[in-house]
Amino acid sequence: MAYDINLANRIRERLFELPNIEEKAMMGGLTFMYNDKMCIGIIKNELMCRIDPAFHETAVEKPGCRTMDFTNRPMIGYVLIEQDAIKIQEEFDYWINLCLDFNKKAKSSKKQKSK
Template sequence: MARIPPESRHGVTVVSMAYDEDLAHRVRELVAGERGVAEKRMFGGLAFLIGGNMSVCVSGHGGLMVRVPRDDTEKLLAREHVEPMIMAGRETRGWLLVSVEGVKTKRQLQSWVGRGVDYARSLPPK
């Protein structure tokens, strides 16, 4: 779910979640055994860093942002439920947005989180 700033309407405060808490919990379970894992709020979502490098981020707009080797971007875009990551109006190679439908099952989520973690691990620690 996208975050909606708290508003007061007729004396009632309305607050929405910044990101899908269930998806964040599922990712958290998958990375729990990783060394050097940290969570950080970024881009309106919740990022999971490995050794200081972002691996995946539960998006505030739904789905999962996944960091991959730049050279794999085009090949992975051919998969179902995968879109290019657009930032500041430009496609960002090395980043993919996997829709909610693409991470519904444990197997789907493991595949994408594993891919992001593997790439983050390949980078020098920050």
């Protein structure tokens, strides 16, 4: 499954000055890890945002936002944003900032040890 390279470049440009950013192919798209924690991603042509679960219900009321539901299982704290909802830089920055703010208190996935 391909992801939108233009959206990937917008994210790269926005995160350029941050330390500890790592890109990983994940979920058929691209994920940006920040401080070893999943932060932002792209699935097809949508922005995937990891946000504070306490803000989830408010977020999905915003235009172009919906709950991420991989394998028909809603994932609270993960939302997908349609491209039309992030055309304007202020809208794009709003979602990126939500992800970065939550990243400070998000728990890191434990790394698997090599055998």
